[in-house]
Amino acid sequence: AQKITQTQPGMFVQEKEAVTLDCTYDTSDPSYGLFWYKQPSSGEMIFLIYQGSYDQQNATEGRYSLNFQKARKSANLVISASQLGDSAMYFCAMREGYAGNNRKLIWGLGTSLAVNP
């Protein structure tokens, strides 16, 4: 079973509107971290936002916020006021267990977001 599921292969949004990219995860470990990355067509992976499993509040970074619903095991990324430069692939990833011991990330398949002018 996939541990990170991104059910939206592609999404469209109108410029200046908000968009939600879905991510659900599966783990039995009480301690984990969730990450969102953006990959433009140039290929670089840009870190956007992090949510720890014990964090009490939803993470926010500028126009990015993470809608963390622990009971549902979902960590959706919300982008407010979309801009043309937001058009890219977006990946959700999870680190299981406590930080340390070189724990690797488990990646979702990604969502391609297109922002329309």
Add this chain to the structure above:
Amino acid sequence: GAVVSQHPSRVICKSGTSVKIECRSLDFQATTMFWYRQFPKQSLMLMATSNEGSKATYEQGVEKDKFLINHASLTLSTLTVTSAHPEDSSFYICSARDQDRVQETQYFGPGTRLLVL
């Protein structure tokens, strides 16, 4: 902060030659770096975890003699694709873990596009 460079950004080589890719953390120390491979329209595939001063840990199915990894310092890891063949053509991207941050975010280099003729 948290800048990772990768060189070269693009390389074209003949079949049978070896190609070395460098990954550097510019403003932080990284005891752990990760090497990924990405095929078009797909997610990241972890190849190996590179640990400073010790042998790399390879993922199942990745030939360690084919993909040589050296992590000689806290800011530099190299991946050498030995005797490259056309099927090795891909996008290779490295990341470095910022050990001073609790969440252990992985910061990525810009990637290397390898084309083997």
